[in-house]
Each structure stands twice: as structure tokens, then as C-alpha cells.
Amino acid sequence: MSSRRFLIGRDVLLDGRTNKGTAFSIEERQALHIHGLLPPSIATPELQVERFMENLRNMPDDLSRYISLVALQDRNETLFYRVLMQHTQETMPLVYTPTVGLACQKYGLIFAKPKGLFVSILDKGHIYDILLNWPENDVRAIVVTDGERILGLGDLGCNGMGIPVGKLSLYTALAGVAPEYCLPLTLDVGTNNETFLNDKYYLGLRQKRVTGKEYDDFVDEFMRAVTKRFGHQCLIQFEDFANHNAFRFLEKYRDQYCTFNDDIQGTASVAVAGILSSIRITKQKLRDNIFLFYGAGEASIGIADLLVLAMERGGLRAEEARKTIFLVDSKGLVVKNRPTGGLNEEKKRYAHERESITKLVDIVDAIKPTFLIGAAGQGPAFTRDILEKMASFSKHPVIFALSNPTSKAECTALEAYEATNGQCVFASGSPFPNVEYKGKTYVPGQGNNSYIFPGVGLAVVTCRIRHIPEELFYIAAKTLSELVTEEDLAVGLVYPSIEKIHDVSRSIAVKLAEYAYAHNLAALYPKPDNLDEFIKSNQYTAEYQDILPSRWNWPKK
Template identity: 35%
Template structure:
């Protein structure tokens, strides 16, 4: 569908259309035909959408998720997914949403902000518009931290250094243990380096980044950062959908992948304070995630593989291991 990046477009190895990226309407027409053609030619395929720009990614997910076996781990793995865990603990959707404060390049998204008033705010941001700021605007991360006094920062900005020293030090003043997840990748786009997080919080931080950072020694202790990257779950989501022969991929199956990931931590990893399983266990972890996805597909009534029904999670995990391809 083309690209607006002229450097890539002019590269002799570029295999896409050598033209500017088409608009959303034309892209949607193409995707309608593409999704239908893939489903007809490969009825058992699981389709993963990857790296569409935001408006297209959200629009395509809403358009196709009920009709096809598809998912978008970038979209389904962040804010709305985190909200699901709040509602699982008994909060209403509105109560959960109130605990999220969405910040973009213009600051906190509020109902009185100029682009919101003029109807120019991106559609995928509307869900988190704040209506309780009494007309006040908060244009910077630091001003939002002072106003909200949050316990956690999650970075998805793809802006290197977006979590400033002053912002992180303020988080450390507000919290005994700050939760800081700079999830943008690669490292050149990460909001905060692990070494700076340790230094600016005096080591009082639960840290995970989208890009890998090496372990650090701080205050005489060996600290190992987590890598909060969706590659820990999306192989298991697709694999679980295939093995269960799911008719579609439900929101519950996405949530189950995250729960299964947390359950995959070993006692030794927990003892060392790791937030995610180590990467050298990725095959084992993927089997456990896939088993959780299969189980949820069964509970949601979208599975078609009757041979896996009635198995507990350990037995399902073993079945997933057997089905994995080994080179």
C-alpha cells in the first residue's frame, strides 16, 4: 500500500509499491479483499496484523475481529488489556477507566483541550478523554505527575528519553516502589534506560522495557530488568488459536495469554525479582501461554478441536509442547 518514507521507497531492495501510502479509505477497501481472500484460500489460518499506523490498526481490528481469526498484539496488548485486569478484580469498566490518564505530545487528553473540542483528536484516544479536570490543562508529563500522583508510568511514545529525570525523581518521591514500564522499542526510542531508572529512584523501581537492557549492579545488588515485549505472548496466541481451531480470537483469549505468562514464572525467577520469564525459556513459556489461550477458547465456546476438551492446564501445556515444531 506504499510508504511515506522516501528513503525506504527509493531503496532498490524495497518490495512494496513505489508510491506514497494510500489513504485509510482505499487501504480499507484493499484489506476487505485481502482478508476475504486469505480466509477463502487458507480457512485455518490465523492472521496477525502488525505495525499498521494507529488509526488503521484500531479500525481494522474493530472491523475484522468478529469475522476472522485475527488479532493485533500491538493494539490488544496495552491500555484496554490492562483495563481488563482491573475489571477482573471487581471494578466496573468506568472505575477502571478512571485509573488511566492518557498523555500524548500535547499533554493530558482532556475534554477541554483544543483538538478535542474541535473534533480533531484521533478516534482511538477518545475512550480515555478526561472530563474531570475542571478546564485545567496539563501540557507536560511532569505536570500530570504532580496532578495525578500516579503509581505507574507506561511509555508507548517511541520517543527516546520521554521519561525525564525530573519526572522519575518525582515518581520516587510519591511512591515507595514506582512501577515504570518504558515499552517503546528499539532502544533508540525507549523512554528510559534501566540504569537511569535505578539511579533516579534510588533503586526503588519495578522496571520493564520493550527493548532489552543488560543487568546492572546497584547498591551492591545484582538487578536484572524485565523485558515487557509482546513477543512473549503473540506466538502463544496464534499457536493456541490454531491448536484449539478457534473460530475467532476473543478478548478473553488475549487476557488469558497475559495471565498464563505471569504463571509461567519459576520460583527462582520470582526470588530474583523478575517480572517476566527469562528469554531462554521462550519455547516453554509459549507452550504455557498457548495452553491458557486454548483453555479460554473452550470457555468462550469458540473452539472446534474436541480432542483437547476436558484437559486441565498442565495436560494442555504438554499437548502444546508435543505440537511445537522442532528444527
């Protein structure tokens, strides 16, 4: 427990972790020397949540709501998480996608109080010293970005800090990982975004990105410094690194550290979960589908790789599974020996012996996919013509528009349902409203990584999992899919309700912990007799703690 819980006087009210605002009891106010520093009325936590939500709903736009939530987190951390836990569906799009994208773009203007650590390339050689400045010693989960590929918005440099902050807020709100275990961190190596380099409000280094050996040595030092400061079981989640760095860092570090890349593996897991749920609607075996990915970056490759693993678990050989998967990049269909240039190693696995085709509509015509999955971050690309073609190939075409934020989605839910006469199975990366079409209400599923990474984090921090093999993400996908009910499927949902996500995260964590203990990956010994009860007992609950000094023996009310 942090020593900050034993502050007295005005310091109690200025510390977000100890402050209860108007919920301090009269005994606490007297004992902590804050009597008179608050209005005399004593509020319940329920009333505090209600008051905050009333204010939030009356604000003019989502960016204002984001700023208000961030301010609440600074002011009263417990109340912030209580709001998120009780109003998850309403607040999650504000603290994360799609609003967090706009917040990152405006970061220099809205910055108020720092959250996390900023480690710049100028700190090279002294990263461990910077980590020593973080006040918590028991850090178990770090989300780190270098800001080069924030959502579908590109290089936002230091402004990308909104992503680690938002991700770790969801670790706590959606899975109950205690906030003191969490550290958001940005590696600032510069930015190639000319707009920010010329913006007087930009808060990061005003220089072009450092690349090559100097950059690699910097990241190596960071990884070593984290394990020296917080131990080898500290989870390091890579977030929004550019494709050319994301894959190689995952390959380089995954067997040395407790690490994963959410853009590759978290996205893959939630997408495969949606695919497994979708075939319960289409009534087709996984191996009998044709999958076309619009986009061939870390998200699409990650999904394709995990999809191959899922088909292998169903008895299909990997090379046969890959024959059902097609990728489209900026130059068109990924094929062998295409005239427009070479392919990286990740794409080569999915390069087919076919003619080169450049236009998406022509590719759809040629491939006749049953699944069309968008993760290119290029905005509207699934035209009505393409969607209608999908409906001609399959009774229930599956359309996943996974790019974030909303402006980058390949199509809207309404467009998909209308073009396919209400027959498609739809999911997206950002939330879309329910669709009323021909007398039926369709509820679009949101294939958000937040269904996966908080549960992974919960398993890691509670059972001290040392490494995170790919199998864990398949187990997470399978578990998530199995939690989708027949009632969910009937309205088009391929994911559980967001309101159930706290229990979903624990269910995933339990399954991952079972695998970890079975394969000697968990460092917590002895193994708890009941993993579900153990993990539940370690989940943060956003309840105010009794912070009366122990020498005061005040009667309980």
C-alpha cells in the same frame, strides 16, 4: 509433509527445509545422490550449533549477525531454529527487536532471498491468484504488515517485511509452531517516506500511499482471499499498521475472521502481565494504583483497555477503573474539552475532567502516578527529574519504558535504578543489560510481545480456534504473570527468564485452549483428553528428519 522432503541430488542441499549440511549420514549421502558434494566429515547437530555460534560471536556488529542468521534460515532451516531454541537469550535480540529495526531500514541493501509474499496494490483484483503461488497449502498463521508504522521508526513501506519474517521465526522458535504453517506477508500500498522513494535500492512501489476506499477495498479483498485459500481458521495477525487503521481493522474483522492486532492486544497482554507481577512487589492492589501512560496510540490504548478488563475481573466497574488511568499524547494530558483539539473515540474513554497540562514533568507532578508507562516511540522522555518525582510518590515506583527499538526507549534501566535509588520496578520493550547498583544486581525485565503472541498462535494452530476474544489476552497475561517466581521478583524481574519461553508459550496455549473449548471457539474435535500433552506433541522440535527414500532399506547406525 511437503514434497520437497523427497528431493534428490544437489536440490536437497539447495532446499532449506531438507538440507542438513554436514549432518547428512553416509547412507543419506549415497541414497540421495549427494555423496561427494559435502566434505567427508559427518557432524552432529550439536557441533553444527557450536560452529555457527562461534562464527556469530566473532562478527563485527549485530546487523552482520542478523544477515548471518537469515542466511542460515535460507540454507538450513532446522539448524536455524535449533540455534534459536538453544541460544534464545542471545539470538532473540538479533532476529527481532532491536536489530530487526535496523535490518528493515537497510532492507534494500541486505535483501538476498525472498521470504513470504509481497502483495501490492497493483495486484488488486488478483490477490487470491498471488496466494496460490505460495507452495504450502496448509498455512495456519499469517503475519501481515503494510509497513506504515514499523516499531518506533515510522513508515518503512515494503522494507517492513522484516517484521512478519521475524515474528513468525519467533512463532516457531519460541512456541514450536511448525515453520511450514507460517506465512509472512506484506501489503505494499506505497510509502510516504521520501528517503525510500528517492533510494535507488528501495524494493517497494515508488508511489505515495494509497488511502481511503481503494485501500480499504484492497484489505477487504486480502482477508477474503486468505480464507478462500487457507480456510477460516487461518490466523491473520496484523502488525505495525498505523493507529488510524489498526483500531478500525481490529473492530471490523475480529468477529468475522480469526485475527488479532499484536501492537494493540499483544502489547497489552504482556504489559498487563508485567503490571500484575509488579503489584506482587509493591504489595498494592491493582485498583489502588494510578497509571500514567506516555503515549496514547494503539499500544497505550490497548494496555489501558485490557487493564480495565483486569480490574473488572477484580470486581471494579469499568467506569471506576478508567478513573485510575491517564493518557498523554503529543498535545499533553488527555482531558475533556481541551483547547488543542478533539479526541478520537479511543482516547475519549480516558479523558478526564481536569485542566489541560502539556509538559510531562508537570503532568507527573499533578497526577502523582504509581505506574509510569512509556509507549510513545519518541525516545528519551523520562528525565531524572521525572524519575526522582516518581520515587517521591511511591516506595516502589513502577517504570515501564516499552518503546522499541532501544533508541526509542523512554529511559534506560540504569537511569531508572539510579534516579530511584534502586527502588523502582523496571521493564522495557528492548533488552537492557543487568545493572550493578550499590552492591546489588538488578535484572531488567523485557516486556516483549514475544512472551504472548507465539503462545496465542500455538493455541490457534493446534486447536483451530475460530475467533480471538479479548478475554484470551487477559488469560495470557494472568498466566504469564503467574509463571514469574519469587526468585525472579527478588532481582527485579517481572517476567520469566527468556530461556523458559518455550514452556511459557505452551502454558499460555493450554490455558487459551481450555477457555476456547469451554466457550465453543475451538474447531478441532473431539477435544483432546490432555491438552498439555496434545499441544506438546504438536510442537516443532528442530530435529533432523529421516529423509531416506522409503525404497532404500538402509540399516540404522
